[in-house]
Structures are given as C-alpha cells and as structure tokens.
Amino acid sequence: MNSSNADIAFFHAPIGLVELENRVIRRANRRFSMIFGGTAAEYADRPLRDFYPSEAEFERIGARGLAVMRRTGEYHDERIMRRADGDLFWCRVRGQSLTPEDPFRHGIWSFADISDERPLVQLTPREREVAILTCRGLSAKEVGADLGLSYRTVEAHRARLLDKFGARKLPELVAKLSGMPL
Structure with a gap:
C-alpha cells in the first residue's frame, strides 16, 4: 500500500x-x-x-x-x-x-x-479503577494487589459501586458495568 x-x-x-x-x-x-x-x-x-x-x-x-x-x-x-x-x-x-x-x-x-453500552455514573478515580479491574474478573485480593490496597478497602469500594449502580450482588454489578443485558 x-x-x-x-x-x-x-x-x-x-x-x-x-x-x-x-x-x-x-x-x-x-x-x-x-x-x-x-x-x-x-x-x-x-x-x-x-x-x-x-x-x-x-x-x-x-x-x-x-x-x-x-x-x-x-x-x-x-x-x-x-x-x-x-x-x-x-x-x-x-x-x-x-x-x-x-x-x-x-x-x-x-x-x-462505548457509552451506549455503559452507564455513566459519577465515580471517584479509585472507584473507576476498582470497577474496571472487577469487570476483568479479578478477585478483591487481586484488585488490591494491583492497586496497592487491602482487600477490605477494595470491598468497601465495591460496596459503594453496588449502591451507585443499584446492584444487589457482584455479578449484577459486573453486568451493569459491562453493558450486558440483565
């Protein structure tokens, strides 16, 4: 060419x-x-x-x-x-x-x-990082290791994400974050 x-x-x-x-x-x-x-x-x-x-x-x-x-x-x-x-x-x-x-x-x-596939919710930069790594299938311990956080801190971020996205459990949160149908 x-x-x-x-x-x-x-x-x-x-x-x-x-x-x-x-x-x-x-x-x-x-x-x-x-x-x-x-x-x-x-x-x-x-x-x-x-x-x-x-x-x-x-x-x-x-x-x-x-x-x-x-x-x-x-x-x-x-x-x-x-x-x-x-x-x-x-x-x-x-x-x-x-x-x-x-x-x-x-x-x-x-x-x-990909905004049509993903809801835009006000997130802190750390919540955004936790959300992205959670969607990649990482456990709380793996996310913590990647970001230099304790798994308990990751769990606290995930709890706030569940609340912000109106999800009851982690799989529902991942579905909402990735734009998958529920």
Missing part, C-alpha cells in the same frame, strides 16, 4: 485513530473527531491529557499503560474520557507502540465510544 492509500485508510477507518508521539496527538482521523467533537485537523499537536477527566487520571493510566507496554508493546483498557465540549463518556482504548524500546515515543491508538 503506498503512502497515499495508507493515509486514506487511516483517515477513513471505521474506528477512531490517532498517531501519538510522547502522548501528544500528531494526527487524528475522521472517526476520532466524530467521537471527541470538532474536526480531525483541530487535534494536531494537542496533548492527550486534554481528554482525560483529570490530570491524576492521565498520570495514573499512563503509568499503568507504560508498565504494560514495556513488556508487550501494546495496551488496552476501557476508561472514562472527556470530549472537546467537556462531556464524559466511556471509551475503549487500544494502543500499539511503534518504538518498543520507548513505548510512548511513537504509536498508533484506537478509540471507540
């Missing part, structure tokens, strides 16, 4: 794509701009941190992603992100480093809006 065809494929891909250098957007495709708002050209040279709910989330997810990418060269998760107009939404994110020796230096990342 020549450069022109590659550019056409990138720009018209049916999923949001960005080319990142050191977590700064170098170029974005049409679908990315549809998800986040505006036009693709408006995203050139914008820091990815602009699309996180907070600086702390940007740093926390970046540290976790970097650790995984150093081992595998790729990363994926589902997280809350912020559109250009400030609205928050659930997003499925996948990244592939083009520079494995320095994973964030250059890579291609995809973004999919």
Whole structure:
C-alpha cells in the first residue's frame, strides 16, 4: 500500500485513530473527531491529557499503560474520557507502540465510544479503577494487589459501586458495568 492509500485508510477507518508521539496527538482521523467533537485537523499537536477527566487520571493510566507496554508493546483498557465540549463518556482504548524500546515515543491508538453500552455514573478515580479491574474478573485480593490496597478497602469500594449502580450482588454489578443485558 503506498503512502497515499495508507493515509486514506487511516483517515477513513471505521474506528477512531490517532498517531501519538510522547502522548501528544500528531494526527487524528475522521472517526476520532466524530467521537471527541470538532474536526480531525483541530487535534494536531494537542496533548492527550486534554481528554482525560483529570490530570491524576492521565498520570495514573499512563503509568499503568507504560508498565504494560514495556513488556508487550501494546495496551488496552476501557476508561472514562472527556470530549472537546467537556462531556464524559466511556471509551475503549487500544494502543500499539511503534518504538518498543520507548513505548510512548511513537504509536498508533484506537478509540471507540462505548457509552451506549455503559452507564455513566459519577465515580471517584479509585472507584473507576476498582470497577474496571472487577469487570476483568479479578478477585478483591487481586484488585488490591494491583492497586496497592487491602482487600477490605477494595470491598468497601465495591460496596459503594453496588449502591451507585443499584446492584444487589457482584455479578449484577459486573453486568451493569459491562453493558450486558440483565
């Protein structure tokens, strides 16, 4: 595929794509701009941190992603992100480093809006982390080890999540978090 065809494929891909250098957007495709708002050209040279709910989330997810990418060269998760107009939404994110020796230096990342599948409930950053790891099937002890928390603290976060989502038991919470029919 020549450069022109590659550019056409990138720009018209049916999923949001960005080319990142050191977590700064170098170029974005049409679908990315549809998800986040505006036009693709408006995203050139914008820091990815602009699309996180907070600086702390940007740093926390970046540290976790970097650790995984150093081992595998790729990363994926589902997280809350912020559109250009400030609205928050659930997003499925996948990244592939083009520079494995320095994973964030250059890579291609995809973004999919999954807000129709996930309810958006006000969560603290820690509740969001516990929710994501719970959906991955981790036990309270495993979540605690991953986040540096005691399993009792994880259970307290899960209890608040059950309440916020109106779920009676953990499987019902996971179903609501993952958008599965109940």
